Amino acid sequence: MNEIVVKRELAPSIKLIVVHTPLIARKFKPGQFVIVRVCEEGERIPLTIADADNDNITIVFQEVGKTTKMLGQLKVGDRILNLLGPLGKPTQIDNYGHVCCIGGGVGVAALYPVAKALKKAGNRVTSIVGARTKALIIFEDEMKRVSDELYITTDDGSKGEKGFVTDVLKRLLEKNLFDRVFAVGPAIMMKVVSEVTKMKNVKTIVSLNPIMIDGTGMCGGCRVIVNGEPKFACVDGPDFEGHLVDFNHLLSRLKMYEKQEKEVMQAA
């Protein structure tokens, strides 16, 4: 159980692991996540599942904090100490018509199973994926396979269009193409996507990534404000309607432990 069977580096500090965990793998639906803990002293952190077969799940993560750094050091054959899931409500998959799937950074991996399921459900899928620079574009081939069109943007123009995913989105929205938009990525990206689609009144589903502990509704640490009401991302989400989300609140809460996160990285 929880054995790492494949490990690949997709980009500098972005890693993919395939973990043997049949119970979770068989239950997984796109949009769901797991809670991971890697050592006795470790935190519990949520990571979105990027794919699953009958026995294994794929997780893609960026080494940004203590836990993801330690996870990145595990090798094939090592076991992840604790793995709980699949958690959260699955993304609502339906034939909406023409959908736009937008992914940013490591979020593209979490977007992939959603795009795949949407394609399978009969949607026309236009995807826009972005990253800071060429080396950080991940899951390009996978996204190509499940998309009718794929646009790529980089902040520095080293691959695809120079600029942000929202630049492409704005252009495409001018043509009134989309029946629904799905966005997975950094909170700031999902915020801007939601602002852009709101102007055109295109329903937009975002996958929120607040700080969590148990992931089962117990702590309330992952509360987000949706339509003025507090919701728990772990059990009510992680998907919410982007136009109703208070992103400033989310962005502020994501920074709550910035100082401690640095401190724990420096501690031996």
Place this chain on the structure above:
Amino acid sequence: MIKKNRVPMPKQEPSVRIKNFDEVALGYTPEQAIEEASRCLQCKDAKCVEGCPVEIDIPAFIKYIKEGNFLDAVKKIKEKNSLPAICGRVCPQENQCEKFCVMGRRWEPIAIGRLERFVADYERQSGYRSVVAASAGKKGRVACVGSGPASLTCAADLALMGYDVTIFESLHVPGGVLMYGIPEFRLPKRVVQDEVDYVKSLGVKIFTDVIVGKTITIDELFKEGYQAVFIGSGAGLPKFLGIPGEGLNGVYSANEFLIRVNLMKAYLFPKYHTPIYVGKRIAVIGGGNVAMDAARVGLRLGAEEVYVVYRRGETEMPARREEIENAKEEGVKFVFYSNPIRVLGEGWVEGLECLRMELGEPDETGRRRPIPIPNSNFILECDSVVVAIGQSPNPLIPMTTEGLKIGEHGNIIVDSEGRTSRKGVFAGGDITSGEATVIAAMAAGKRAAKAIDQYIQLGVGW
């Protein structure tokens, strides 16, 4: 000569203990235990037993202590209660066994809880374990959901009857609220793990990191061959006040605050990686045991001032007297007759705006209803706020299980023996009752174990 007063329990000095997370109450020595046990009148028709939700033969175990026969004493307790070191610490004995003690009519009642704790600790420290021979688990297979006091008791009782029992726990350690909720200084986690180990020694299997309703459903448990399922998944979702500013950084639910500290050991940060933020002044909202726990944790995390904000007065507080006293001794300040209406701050908490209250007519719970006094607003300056106003049942299992009748508060509806509306499914503890005590959950687990036995052996119940 009857001694009128109970033998006092040695405690860490307040000025010392607020700087550590070690247990506050230190427990009796053998001499103190014998002295206290000698006060017991050994009533023939012992009233104390009537006050015990799990019907421990109290005079019998106290008699053993008086004779210095501590291991037989604990064995006597374990006939009825598999978690004596826990119960001896966290049961509200003053409302249960000790309330009925005949001695208590004129003098102080026998310190039954302290004696229970003493023998349980004595056994654990002696390394001896009074295992009641568990039968082979051939009577049938039962699954228990959650590993808090309700499930542990249900599982232990069923194992003792001869069932093959498996517990499924969603967190990474077993123990439920005993691990994540009650702080180390009131209930050391080592004590919990030892009693969990005792339950395992009876043959109970425990799987952690399995969340029933997600990883596996109750229907699937039946398909896997379990003949009955007991749901003891606890009170899950923390309640918030619904006031402006509750989303600010520095506002915690008591659950999150305590989970970070108790389960994730944030008090040992950065050795343990989970952080917690306290600041210099904390306001804890609520008047129950959880509020007392959060306030006392706050002090130990280094807060200079900790306020408990409660909308009624001290006599109306639902917390145990003992815990209120401990909190006071340690320097927790109480702001009574005050109701928070807004958390102030930009990004981070800077204060709590409250309204003064007065008590009106009794409400449906019999307690006098607090009524706000107009224009009595005041601001309590603070850096963090902990909301300890209760929890509602976790909806995960009701959401994923067909045929379970749910009450208006999201609780699973059961009969007096713990039977739900669905055949073969039983429930007990906070998931059925809202919030109650550890011992009430254990009693529910015990009743359900009997009903499960009847159901599996005789097919009765539905």
